[in-house]
Amino acid sequence: MITSISKGTTGATTSPTTLTTSINTNGSTILSSSPTISTPLSRPTSTSSPSTTTITITSPGQNSSSTKPTSSSLPTTTMSTIITTSTLHSTTTTPGFCANGGIWVDGHCECPLGFTGDTCEDISNTIETKAETNGTVQVVLRVTNRDFTEDLQNHSSSAYLEFVKNFTEQMNLVYRNVDGYQGIQVQNVTPGSVVVDHVVIFSLIMTAQAQEKLNNITKDLMAEIRVVTMENCTDDEMCFNSSDITVRDNSLNFNQEGYCRENVPKGLEDYFFPNLTSYGFFCISNCTPDTASTINCNNGRCQLTRSGPQCFCPEPHMYWYQGNRCESRVSKLAVGLGSAVAILAVMVAILAVLLFRARSTQLSYR
Structure with missing residues (x-):
């Protein structure tokens, strides 16, 4: 089948x-x-x-x-394929406007020293600096294992330059642990074995305590010198006489007024003056608050301008102010209302007089 x-x-x-x-x-x-x-x-x-x-x-x-x-x-079953396309859109940000040398960074203006505000158009009433200065300490040491030669008197001779190089390298190791140490400058070399007069340089942040800080540094420097002079030295090193050490004349090399004139905005040098505090060094103006020279603007606000410090009075559309320090004010609204009332009173008085005369005239004809 x-x-x-x-x-x-x-x-x-x-x-x-x-x-x-x-x-x-x-x-x-x-x-x-x-x-x-x-x-x-x-x-x-x-x-x-x-x-x-x-x-x-x-x-x-x-x-x-x-x-x-x-x-x-x-x-029957029909299969379908869905294709999804993603489009990436890039966003371009147009830099904003920054005045007085400001730079547009991450959506805002970064203003140079001396300017402030959203677009750096305002002048800072107070400029906080990061001022540093060099403090110096004069030191004289006697090298006992070296003989003085005539060519050491010539600062251009190879013997002098070699001696200064070796002395500097050795003293860098001695002074390096002292706070703020920057280096040394050899000023003079004289006989007796070899006597080296040199300046030790330190960096300090300018505050009201800077001189006190340098005095403490001088003590630390003296302690480091005593340690090295007490140690045994070899012929490869310079040996020092521990009883013949001179440390003197520490000083700060800082011109406060000159620093402000160099660091405030150009054209505004005459409106700033130095102010040294325990917090740091400031260049201040007559609009800096809470100082002896602060201008009293009473109800207004003091602001430094290209023309100097000025008082800006509040709500000038509502008040009239007397003087340039916002000493007293008069309400424009009150003056307007008062004027209107006065005019109305005059008009009422005139009208009353006219009515009185008209009534008197009528009575005379009767």
């Missing part, structure tokens, strides 16, 4: 599939199929195609066939 089964589908998205099964009378089965599937990427659709199944049964000796059609719906 041979059975043939065929399935056919019609639709826009699935090709027909034919399945044929042959069954022999001897019990063997032959199965063959030829599927073709095509799935295009398109917009999502859903279709159902009718399917027809034909079963043919053939018996030996029979030439007739019996066909039973059946109908079913086979769902």
Whole structure:
């Protein structure tokens, strides 16, 4: 017996599939199929195609066939692909305007020393500096294991330059632990073995305590010298006489007025003057608050301008002020109301006089 089964589908998205099964009378089965599937990427659709199944049964000796059609719906699935595109937008920030040499950084103006405000247009009434100065200490040491020669008197000779080089390198090791140490300057070399007069330089932040700080540094310097003179030295090193040490004349080299004139904005040098405090060194003006020279603007605000310190009175659209220091004020509204009342009173008085005269005239005619 041979059975043939065929399935056919019609639709826009699935090709027909034919399945044929042959069954022999001897019990063997032959199965063959030829599927073709095509799935295009398109917009999502859903279709159902009718399917027809034909079963043919053939018996030996029979030439007739019996066909039973059946109908079913086979769902088909269509796949779709969604592609998402991301677009990165870059933002460009236009630099803002900064006056008086200000620089636009991260959305705001960074103002140079002496200027302030959102656009650096205002002059600072007070300038806080980071002033530093050099403090010096005069030191004289006697080198005991070196002999003085004539060429040491010539500051351009190779012997003098070599001696100064070796002395400087050794003293750098001695002074390096003292706070603020910057270096030395050899000023003179004289006989007796070799006597070296030199200046030791220190850096200090300018405050009211700077001189006191230098005095303490001088004590620390003396302690370091005593330590090295007490130690045993070799011929490769310079040895010093511990009983012949001179430390004198410590001083600060700082011109306060000159520093302010050099560091305030150009054209404003005459409006600033130095003020040394325990917190640091300031260049102040007559608009700096709480100083002996502060201008009293009464109800107003003192502000340094290119023309010098000036008082700016509050609410000038509402008040008149007497003088240039905002000493007293008169309300414009009150003056306006007072004027209106005065005018009204005059008008009432005139009207009363006119009425009185008119009434007197009428009475005289009777």
